[in-house]
Amino acid sequence: MKLSYDERYVSFQEEVDAFLSTHWQKAKGGKAEGAGEYIKTFRRLATENGYLYRGIPKRFGGSEQAPDVIKAQIITQSFAAAGAPMEVSGIGMMMLVPTLLEVGTDAQKERFVEKTVLGQYKWAQGYSEPQAGSDLASLRSRAELVGDEWVINGHKIWTTRAHEANYMFALLRTEPDAPKHGGLSYILLDFNQPGVTVRPIKQINGGREFCEVFLDNVRTPADWIVGQRGEGWAVSKVNLKHERNSVGSSSRSLPIFHSLIKLAQTASINGRPAIENPRIRARLVAIEGYVKSQLWSGYYQLTKASCDEPVGTLGLVNKITTTNILQSIAETATEIIGEAGLKAPPPEDVRGSGPEKWLNQILGSLALSLAGGASNIQRNIIAERGLGLPRTGTGQ
Helix, strand or coil: CCCCCCHHHHHHHHHHHHHHHCCCCCHHCCCCCCHHHHHHHHHHHHCCCCCCCCCHHEEEEECCCCCCCCHHHHHHHHHHCCCCCCCCCCHHHHHHHHHHHHHHHHHHHHHHHHHHHHCCCEEECCEEEEEEEECCCCCCCEEEECCEEEEEEEEEEECCCCHHHEEEEEECCCCCCCHHHHHHEEEECCCCCCCCEEEEECCCCCCEEEEEEEHHHHHHHHEEEEECCHHHHHHHHHHHHHHHHHHCCHHHHHHHHHHHHHHHHHHEEEEHHHHHCCHHHHHHHHHHHHHHHHHHHHHHHHHHHHCCCCCCCCCHHHHHHHHHHHHHHHHHHHHHHHHHHHHCCCCCCCCCCHHHHHHHHHHHHHHHHHCCCCHHHHHHHHHHHHCCCCCCCCCC
């Protein structure tokens, strides 16, 4: 494994750092008046220079750069170090845009990609239902083709930030007589119409990020189906691939672990710094081992990718590794903050300055076993597709 950049990439890193030094001023990118426009201008300039939206064609608002995982890594690291904004976030950018670029029609790309890149379109994901969670293919929401429109009826749940969205991509049953995996289609729909009802769900941390969505005779154009009719399951797997890659990123583990170290240094247990407690020290050492293993695994995968070599089963492990690390961090933080862990979390718009700022991280870690696909389902994927083990109950 090679951990140093060659001369070409060192030069590129210097170029990116020089751009940031010239064009990004963190003070102007905060909450001050005009910050939003300043960030928009910065993103546009960064895109023109080829640093953002690299995989998106220029005609759709991207910079249309040749794939290069090392350059992408350099950009991510340099922007993070400078505190500069990366691409517009959200489910639309994380899941829908790469899916449309891979399997969408030209008309769908023209209509939706650029406005999603610019943040004008915000998307919700219509997958889970009250009767269809891990067994997603058992979903009941249906779409019937009537003339040149799909008429949609159903009930979606755990729909992230649906109350802020103006569009949804949904998995719907269009072939009621087909086997359950073969009867689904991937369809886009506009929230701004009669028949769409969004109800936020109060979460354990007091927030309302998740929603349930009721669809009553909602209509959408016939050509807003992505992929072929009845092949939505295949499209959804493309979609979930991009979600799991995002959820499983090792970039989430390191900063939170560093925050845990600071907590252990400043908080007290029985009148002494928590980091001096033998049990806490042992946990921190164990977590650091997992974090460093994940980091080195990431380097290995980066090296393989830069050589156009598949990472194999290792790539399937990333998401579940991140889940396990962040849950271990949350368990350790819970012990360190002690009684403060019994308080109600602060409101979403209040960060908190004491131990209470850890409550959202602690409670949020519980959801990681489900986000992007349940951990047990991911273990089955690793076993069956990665290791070639037989499925349970097959008699093999």
